[in-house]
Amino acid sequence: MxxxxxxxxxxxxxxxxxxxxxxxxxxxxxxxxxxxxxxxxxxxxxxxxxxxxxxxxxxxxxxxxxxxxxxxxxxxxRLELEHKGGVVVARSAPALAGLADLTGRQRACGVDAVDVTAGDLPALEPNLTRDVTGGAHYPQDMQVQxxxxxxxxxxxxxxxxxxxxxxxxxxxxxxxxxxxxxxxxxxxxxxxxxxxxxxxxxxxxxxxxxxxxxxxVLPRKGFVLVTEPLPRVIRHKVYTADYVAGVASDDAGLETSVVVEGTRAGTVLIGASRERVGFDRRMSLPVIRELAAQAIGLFPFLADVTLLRTYLGFRPYCPxxxxxxxxxxxxxxxxxxxxxxxxxxxxxxxxxxxxxxxxxxxxxxxxxxxxxxxxxxx
Amino acid sequence: MTTFSFDGEEVTAEPGQSVGAALLAAGYRSWRTTRHGGAPRGLFCGIGVCFDCLVVVNGRPGLRACLTEVRDGDVVSSQEGAGRDHLAC
Structure with a gap:
């Protein structure tokens, strides 16, 4: 057929x-x-x-x-497929408790989720802020171009x-x-x-x-920031524990929960914002600022790094x-x-x-x- | 006149001139090497778009020479690759 x-x-x-x-x-x-x-x-x-x-x-x-x-x-x-794994970072006691609860339930479903102490995070991500409560390592997470x-x-x-x-x-x-x-x-x-x-x-x-x-199927707008090319400075996909809550949210207003990752080209990508504003392609400086500030919170060295550009996309979501x-x-x-x-x-x-x-x-x-x-x- | 140093050599510039223009006027054509292959790079677009003319000014790497105004006493140096090898992990 x-x-x-x-x-x-x-x-x-x-x-x-x-x-x-x-x-x-x-x-x-x-x-x-x-x-x-x-x-x-x-x-x-x-x-x-x-x-x-x-x-x-x-x-x-x-x-x-x-x-x-x-x-x-x-x-x-040929796919720029990298088995780099993900690291989720909690920066408060309640966030860490929520993350530990999530990893436990995910493990029961077959996810490889390893709870990581604050002291062990620098070994996974040397450039990560030391101001962390704890985190989780997900070896199954991958990245592709x-x-x-x-x-x-x-x-x-x-x-x-x-x-x-x-x-x-x-x-x-x-x-x-x-x-x-x-x-x-x-x-x-x-x-x-x-x-x-x-x-x-x-x-x-x-x-x-x-x-x-x-x-x-409706559009959810999201910005991504692109830095200047760097050597490998970030090993995993790194994001804050707030990201999971943001992904599942029904809030129509602006939400940002930062996701930071290096790419094979050397640029670092910084996401992810979410706004339900239809197919509005306009640039928004406040959103860019908020994402950049959150990324610098996770990786302080980014404060001295130049952004080359930003782009945006529309994520197709169902209710x-x-x-x-x-x-x-x-x-x-x-x-x-x-x-x-x-x-x-x-x-x-x-x-x-x-x-x-x-x-x-x-x-x-x-x-x-x-x-x-x-x-x-x- | 404005005076600054480039890789240890003294260079003079017009007040308000960009680092890139001053270096070019002083006879320098390249001040960066590419990340892969180490090929020489200097001014290309000259208007801030191409990021080819990156240079280190007062210890800060990744600045576009064409958009960075030179100031008296600046310490300018060539940049190798991304200029941030100390962050590599």
Missing amino acids: DVLVIGAGMVGAACAYHCAAAGLRVTVLDRGGVATGTTSGGEGNILVSDKEPGPELDLALLSVRRWRILGERIGAD PMLAAAALLRAARDLGATVHTGTEVRGFLFGRDGAVTGVRAGSGDRAAGWVVNAAGTWGGEVADLAGAPLP DHLPVIGPDPRVPGLVHACGHEGAGIGLSAATGHLIAQTLTGATPDLDLAPFRPERFAA
Whole structure:
């Protein structure tokens, strides 16, 4: 059966690669270029550490295993995939108590989470502030260069027979007499397909509307700061214990909880802010200041380091903070792989794997019920 | 005239001149080496965009020579790579 994937970002690339590897004939369409939408505004987090026990953590654990396999198959260097691990830092007694409670519950789910004393943190991160209460080390956390990885997976999919068309916008769906999807109406003409995968990221709701199967996927704005290139000064993904609370928050206002990491290029990336302000692309100096101040709090040496630039992205979130993965029973032939919020890069490998399993009739490695598209219907 | 030192040599500059302009006027074309390969670098864009002309001024690395106004008595020195090897871990 032919599969048409809408979206050439990280999730679309992972779906295309896994479907092609499973023997399906795959076409990828994107109205822009490769990784120019949701993926371009991300940081490349592959995290289990920031997830509370539940369906998203199960998905993240599967995804960590699938990323390891992708690294072996495609080459970690070609993805800039680094098994660097994460370090979460608590800077008050209540924060440390909350973190210890979380690591205990995560360990029960199979997460490798090691509680670390304040005295042992400098051995993990020599440049970290000494003003810490304690922390946790998560060896399973990884990092990838998202645009590079999306391009590498699409290239691997093409080597397996897939075709990729950029600059091709999907304008509508084609339906058979039974109401099932038979293809899409695209900028370049009609394209037939047995399955259409909605991997349109933050615009997944618009694509779902075109198919007549609404999904509540909304944008959450986030800034990332980029420093001048440095030698390796930060070994892990380092963030404060407040980050987990921020990720799960329903607050519409501005939230910042800092995440700091080095990259292979030498720049240090500083995230992560969250604002629900629609598709507002405006720069915000107060947000940048707050993130920079929090980063300096964690790594005092950053006070003397120059920022080269900032960028922002829109994280596609659903009201229950879970992605939408799997066939849509409202419109046969329509399959969703979107709404991963700020975790789409990390969760993409498992998402693509599960979509390929579903479309080939295999039993998915994970129960997709928590991610079902029709769960939002009032 | 403003006087400053560059890698131990005395250099004079016009008041208000940038470090980069003063170094160029004094005949220096490069004052940084790249992080990978150690290739020489100096002014490229000259307007603060390219970050090629990084230099160490009074012990502070990573300053853009083209945007940094030279002051009397400044101690300017060449920068190797990111200029922050002491932080590497």
